[in-house]
Amino acid sequence: MSGGAEPRRPVVPxxxxxxxxxxxxxxxxxxxxxxxxxxxxxxxxxxxxxxACPANLFVPTADGGVLFNYEQCFECGTCxxxxxxxxxxxxxxPLGGHGVVMRSS
Amino acid sequence: xxxxxxxxxxxxxxxxxAAALVAARGGLRVxxxxxxxxxGSKNMYGGVTxxxxxxxxxxxWWDEAPVQRWVxxxxxxxxxxxxxxxxxxxxxxxxxxxxxxxxxxxxxxDQWLAGKAEAAGAVLVTGTTATGLRRDGLGRVTGIETDRxxxxxxxxxxxxxDGVNSFLAKEAGLYANFSxxxxxxxxxxxxxxxxEEVDRRFGLVDRQGLDIEIVGLTQGIPGGAFLYTNLxxxxxxxxxxxxxLGRSGVRPEELIAGVKRHPSVAPYLRGADLMEYxxxxxxxxxxxxxxxxxxxxxxxxxxxxxxxxxxxxxxxGVNFAIGSGRAAGETAVAAVAAGDTSTLGLAAYEQxxxxxxxxxxxxxxxxxxxxxxxxxxxxxxxxxxxxxxxxLFTVTNPTPKPGLLRxxxxxxxxxxIPLAGLVKDGYxxxxxxx
Numbered sequence: 394m395s396g397g398a399e400p401r402r403p404v405v406p407x408x409x410x411x412x413x414x415x416x417x418x419x420x421x422x423x424x425x426x427x428x429x430x431x432x433x434x435x436x437x438x439x440x441x442x443x444x445a446c447p448a449n450l451f452v453p454t455a456d457g458g459v460l461f462n463y464e465q466c467f468e469c470g471t472c473x474x475x476x477x478x479x480x481x482x483x484x485x486x487p488l489g490g491h492g493v494v495m496r497s498s
Numbered sequence: 499x500x501x502x503x504x505x506x507x508x509x510x511x512x513x514x515x516a517a518a519l520v521a522a523r524g525g526l527r528v529x530x531x532x533x534x535x536x537x538g539s540k541n542m543y544g545g546v547t548x549x550x551x552x553x554x555x556x557x558x559w560w561d562e563a564p565v566q567r568w569v570x571x572x573x574x575x576x577x578x579x580x581x582x583x584x585x586x587x588x589x590x591x592x593x594x595x596x597x598x599x600x601x602x603x604x605x606x607x608d609q610w611l612a613g614k615a616e617a618a619g620a621v622l623v624t625g626t627t628a629t630g631l632r633r634d635g636l637g638r639v640t641g642i643e644t645d646r647x648x649x650x651x652x653x654x655x656x657x658x659x660d661g662v663n664s665f666l667a668k669e670a671g672l673y674a675n676f677s678x679x680x681x682x683x684x685x686x687x688x689x690x691x692x693x694e695e696v697d698r699r700f701g702l703v704d705r706q707g708l709d710i711e712i713v714g715l716t717q718g719i720p721g722g723a724f725l726y727t728n729l730x731x732x733x734x735x736x737x738x739x740x741x742x743l744g745r746s747g748v749r750p751e752e753l754i755a756g757v758k759r760h761p762s763v764a765p766y767l768r769g770a771d772l773m774e775y776x777x778x779x780x781x782x783x784x785x786x787x788x789x790x791x792x793x794x795x796x797x798x799x800x801x802x803x804x805x806x807x808x809x810x811x812x813x814x815g816v817n818f819a820i821g822s823g824r825a826a827g828e829t830a831v832a833a834v835a836a837g838d839t840s841t842l843g844l845a846a847y848e849q850x851x852x853x854x855x856x857x858x859x860x861x862x863x864x865x866x867x868x869x870x871x872x873x874x875x876x877x878x879x880x881x882x883x884x885x886x887x888x889x890l891f892t893v894t895n896p897t898p899k900p901g902l903l904r905x906x907x908x909x910x911x912x913x914x915i916p917l918a919g920l921v922k923d924g925y926x927x928x929x930x931x932x
Contacts, residue, residue, distance in 0.1 A: 404755040404759050405752070405755065406751045406752060406755040407758075408772060410751070414775065416772050416773060416774045416775050439744065439745070441743075441745065442744070444744055444746065444747055445740060445743045445744040445749075445750070447685045447750045447777035467776065468540065469777050469779045470662065470779045471743075471777075471779055474741075474779065475678065485629075485665075486627045488627065488645055489625040489627040489644070490535045490625030490626075492540070494534065494535060494539045495540070495774065496603070496605045497728075498541075498543075498603060498604060498605070498686060498688060498774055
């Protein structure tokens with residue numbers, strides 16, 4: 394019997410991530426609504442945003458920082474909630490009428 | 499300068515549209531502000547809308563609301579990686595007026611409800627983001643700033659229905675005990691199958707629908723999973739603690755993939771194509787994590803006020819949004835008529851909700867979030883229940899049947915659950931749900 398506490402075992406999704414994001418409409422604003430201060434991120438040991446962002450927009454860089462791309466953002470707020478480095482994230486909603494547009498959810 | 503509006507409602511989700519509808523019907527001049535290109539464009543959810551709260555707001559709403567399917571089968575599945583135990587409630591009554599729960603797409607439902615507010619006289623302004631509060635010298639809220647040129651909107655009252663991140667409620671200082679521990683992330687895939695295939699795979703006809711809520715399939719990260727039917731598609735996803743997710747090293751789409759791979763789920767989804775992936779944060783902390791709901795010139799409703807019941811077997815949000823929005827609209831009508839939108843003049847808001855399900859359900863189930871998200875409920879109990887059920891129905895001839903009590907004792911030991919803990923959880927559970 395294999396019941397009981399299951400070890401965490403990441404399952405590889407059946408779809409490439411860019412194909413997943415291609416199902417979502419984004420009306421990209423010219424100005425980024427989230428700004429990441431990579432200098433502050435360099436001292437962050439957890440980088441929880443890299444794991445938790447559902448759009449996978451936070452990419453760790455070779456120098457220990459974080460590269461962020463605002464264009465395919467769900468505007469959910471997960472990143473600022475899990476961020477434990479004061480000042481690393483500047484977060485606001487995109488310009489009205491821009492950003493994510495969900496239709497079948 | 500005299501205000502052009504009595505009330506400005508920020509956010510045309512279910513809370514905002516209900517507030518605007520009630521306030522406009524009460525004769526107020528109402529501005530309903532939405533940052534998306536249309537109401538619902540920023541919104542998604544993990545499932546089911548319970549419409550009883552709409553009955554007297556929109557009589558016979560079920561004849562016109564954009565419903566995907568009526569939930570006639572409601573399942574709760576307790577699972578481990580390789581087992582599951584499911585309790586399903588099926589009701590013919592739920593498939594006929596006045597119905598019970600419905601699956602919907604928020605882009606459709608939120609637009610429909612905002613249309614009701616417009617028809618009642620509210621002015622819907624889309625594509626406009628509220629960027630802050632306007633206040634007078636005494637700190638009283640007198641309107642909002644927006645991102646339009648000269649976009650300030652003055653009003654006697656602001657109703658903040660600006661969602662789970664509510665920057666307006668935070669700016670007003672209403673979130674004294676804000677903590678990221680009170681929030682979960684919902685991530686979802688909508689998978690296309692076609693109506694016939696949904697009907698065939700799930701055993702449904704016409705507009706009948708199935709909703710399965712799942713505990714135990716989030717790989718130890720506190721939360722849950724779901725699978726439910728839309729008309730031509732199915733929605734599958736997870737809801738997990740944001741903090742635990744961040745610590746886990748497992749990404750949201752991997753969690754969904756784990757749910758989809760489970761032997762109790764996979765056969766339903768074979769060959770289905772992804773229509774839309776989406777995500778949203780949910781305020782799941784319950785009653786004790788709610789902000790202050792009113793201050794001079796400002797009311798807070800919907801997700802902005804943490805009106806979202808995530809209590810294990812009960813998972814409801816849209817109805818609480820509508821219920822709180824409605825109470826805010828009614829309070830606005832009375833307060834504007836009385837010429838008093840101060841904190842004191844708005845006291846009826848919380849009082850009326852305390853008398854109805856909106857706050858009463860939350861208060862009764864205030865301990866539910868901690869129970870549901872506890873490690874025992876997430877890992878140990880699913881394992882115990884699945885093992886006991888599996889062994890109960892595993893015929894071990896020629897060994898005689900062990901009996902339920904022995905199985906329970908064996909399972910408890912195997913999963914390291916002390917009897918005292920079981921009794922305590924049982925007691926708290928009874929106090930919460932009984």
